[in-house]
């Protein structure tokens with residue numbers, strides 16, 4: 001079995017090592033990650049400069065690769081013939097920090113799993129829903145279980161999974177909830193600050209807004225001390241709006257008024 005793992009927290013991140021350790025019993029674990037933290041890089045890819053692949057010795061004594069690019073680049077390289085061809089499964093994480101609601105759009109962790117789905121391979125992203133240094137063992141254990149299930153059952157084309165694990169001991173996790181993406185988003189406040197020379201600079205901040213009390217959504221699962229598993233599609237089409245748009249009566253060609 002060949003497993004490709006990556007993350008957006010960088011090749012030295014403890015979450016990546018915890019994931020690797022959990023998956024090693026399943027087979028070969030090809031480990032490729034950004035050389036430095038890339039959280040919130042979204043689905044960025046490197047098109048306009050050389051992509052360098054640097055062999056590194058991992059803390060467990062194994063070999064991995066650091067790249068000067070983004071998580072989605074790691075997947076593109078990791079599935080290529082340069083690194084032995086297509087893996088059986090792709091797993092991204094374990095991210096330090098939740099990937100709930102709109103986080104999924106900004107997340108490099110989720111983007112790597114999405115890139116895996118674009119490549120036509122079964123993929124999932126996994127995150128611990130805390131920004132504090134935490135115990136990755138419950139998430140690592142679940143990643144192992146889920147990897148086995150995905151390898152056995154596969155995933156439909158164009159779909160992948162986004163997993164969030166509550167930051168609590170295994171014994172306090174109450175179970176697994178299958179969820180939809182919540183409406184969790186941020187207020188996106190931009191603060192203007194002053195540098196030591198009197199110039200202005202800006203800092204993107206933002207408070208998490210209420211997730212709207214959706215009982216079947218990712219945020220609620222975490223609040224209820226459950227592991228959240230959200231099936232995600234590559235297809236971004238809004239079906240309701242697609243059905244409504246013809247009523248707008250847009251015409252082409254038409255006279256300019």
Ligand code: MN
Nearest residue numbers: 008009039095
């Ligand atoms: Mn991250």
